[in-house]
Amino acid sequence: MDTEDFAADAALFARLRATWDDVDPMPADMIDRMVAAVAVADLSREYALLTLVEGAITGAVRTTPAETATLQFSRGDTSVLLHVSVTESGKRRIDGWVDAETLAIRLVQGDRDWAAEPADHGRFAFEEVPPGMTRLRMAVRGTDGEMKEFETPQFEA
Template structure:
């Protein structure tokens, strides 16, 4: 557990206690694997009407930035003439997800919303000349959903945002 915006108003001692209790509960009474599987399966049905893009590239590298280790990887998805190129850069407990939506080798110029989904939240923004950026994304699995006016939504498979 971290002291982010969801814990506004809690005393630091309370946050520390909750974090320690969470670690104890994870060891003493962990969530059963079948419950996690069922949860993932149920969440997969969210936006089941969307067309599924294909993963075509996933390349990673570890780099040092001002002495701090960061990890970055590039992920590319395609469906027809539409592609999404995503860079995932980790810094501490969070990642930054930036990317561009391309249509026939040009940045997508039409009205389009892109949503970043995690198991805990969904954040949506409008593309800016085909580009998007999501900051302070929790480390874990994520996927993108492109929603263009008049078209069936497109979504990526879950990818590792680490």
């Protein structure tokens, strides 16, 4: 591409940009709103992770970490409490409680996953889960009535 073609293209793009700025200008607060939206999305993830770390530290002080762990994850209007314990076979039992209406609950480890049905008061359980990095995924109904996905950070089961 020679210099004349480049200059002609640049002039054309400048005219197009000016036309769109006149026809559909960017809202004055658009950049601030986008920064805030991204920050809020990251805060939910960071809060869940901080709760996990806090629960791990507290659990280590009060119990033997190899035997039990209690974890809490929260995002928006949904909270999940998990109690992980070692079974006689060396596998894990994961008891959980969710405070939102739940359509589906899945426990995921790599390529494997298990399903559970929520019982009264949002209680659910997974039995004989192999130890390893684990994640909980749920479809929940928020207080606004909308269905959304709730996913925890990975934790050691």
